[in-house]
Amino acid sequence: MDVSVFEYLYGKDISHDGISSFDGYSWKHSLWTLYNSFFSYLEERLVILISGVLSYFVTSFLAYYLIVFFLKSNRGFIHHIRSCRRVLLITAHPDDECMFFGPVILQLIKESCNVYLLCLSQGNYDGKGALRKDELWKSCNILGIPESNIFLCRNSQLSDDPKMRWKKSVLSPIILSHIEIFQCDTVVTFDQSGVSGHINHRAIFFSMCDIIDSNKLPSYCKVYFLETVNLLRKYSSFADTLLSFILSSCWYSVNFQESQRLKEAMKAHKSQFVWFRKLYLLFSRYVFINTLRASDSLDLCFDFED
Numbered sequence: 001m002d003v004s005v006f007e008y009l010y011g012k013d014i015s016h017d018g019i020s021s022f023d024g025y026s027w028k029h030s031l032w033t034l035y036n037s038f039f040s041y042l043e044e045r046l047v048i049l050i051s052g053v054l055s056y057f058v059t060s061f062l063a064y065y066l067i068v069f070f071l072k073s074n075r076g077f078i079h080h081i082r083s084c085r086r087v088l089l090i091t092a093h094p095d096d097e098c099m100f101f102g103p104v105i106l107q108l109i110k111e112s113c114n115v116y117l118l119c120l121s122q123g124n125y126d127g128k129g130a131l132r133k134d135e136l137w138k139s140c141n142i143l144g145i146p147e148s149n150i151f152l153c154r155n156s157q158l159s160d161d162p163k164m165r166w167k168k169s170v171l172s173p174i175i176l177s178h179i180e181i182f183q184c185d186t187v188v189t190f191d192q193s194g195v196s197g198h199i200n201h202r203a204i205f206f207s208m209c210d211i212i213d214s215n216k217l218p219s220y221c222k223v224y225f226l227e228t229v230n231l232l233r234k235y236s237s238f239a240d241t242l243l244s245f246i247l248s249s250c251w252y253s254v255n256f257q258e259s260q261r262l263k264e265a266m267k268a269h270k271s272q273f274v275w276f277r278k279l280y281l282l283f284s285r286y287v288f289i290n291t292l293r294a295s296d297s298l299d300l301c302f303d304f305e306d
């Protein structure tokens with residue numbers, strides 16, 4: 001290489017005996033080269049990242065439309081609970097039904113299933129129990145659950161309290177009596193993480209596990225748990241449809257019109273419709289899709305402490 005070109009590129013003063021030395025100009029030039037290299041590397045990676053995210057969203061959007069509008073017309077592709085006619089949905093608080101279980105409720109009702117709602121507390125944490133009861137009735141009316149199918153527990157041992165552990169000795173008899181009285185062939189409720197991690201949500205799961213583990217569940221009844229997904233998936237709206245479709249064997253999805261209905265049901269819970277719930281509705285995948293897991297596909301080895 002020509003010595004002058006070498007000096008230009010590397011900022012080195014090449015002496016005739018081959019010994020090089022840096023001068024002030026070379027240091028500045030090297031730092032400038034390093035700075036440029038770093039940012040061009042960052043730019044390349046950023047372009048790849050943005051392209052990847054955009055591709056994922058476009059693919060998910062197409063998958064969402066494909067699943068909701070095309071596959072639904074082909075009954076063979078529907079991954080719903082087979083032959084359920086009387087479904088007991090068990091929640092912990094008024095508003096759980098539309099915040100988390102909306103798609104499964106709307107689809108079950110569309111399939112002429114008899115949906116019963118057992119809400120285990122009044123949601124009296126802020127002292128608004130009576131108001132929240134009215135809001136629950138309004139929400140269920142929008143969702144299509146008949147008034148006669150709504151059961152709201154008023155039990156001092158089942159208070160809406162993130163610090164109160166609901167005992168299975170209190171929960172299990174209430175749940176079992178509702179399954180037996182209404183001859184429910186299916187139960188749908190929270191899984192181990194309870195979507196939001198609320199201790200009251202999780203208590204229902206542990207109580208259901210206890211009922212199953214102690215062989216108290218009627219033979220005609222099957223239990224399904226609403227899957228909790230990680231935070232990124234939870235707030236990726238309809239974009240989670242593709243992953244849900246691939247990873248889950250039982251899913252319920254709704255179209256944009258139906259998701260608007262779920263948002264109306266949430267608005268019926270006026271006392272709870274604060275800014276972070278509005279944000280939740282904007283980004284939550286539970287407004288578009290529910291994925292369920294059957295209890296017999298889970299390894300229910302838990303420590304059922306009371």
Ligand SMILES: [Zn+2]
Nearest residue numbers: 092093096198
């Ligand atoms: Zn809740």
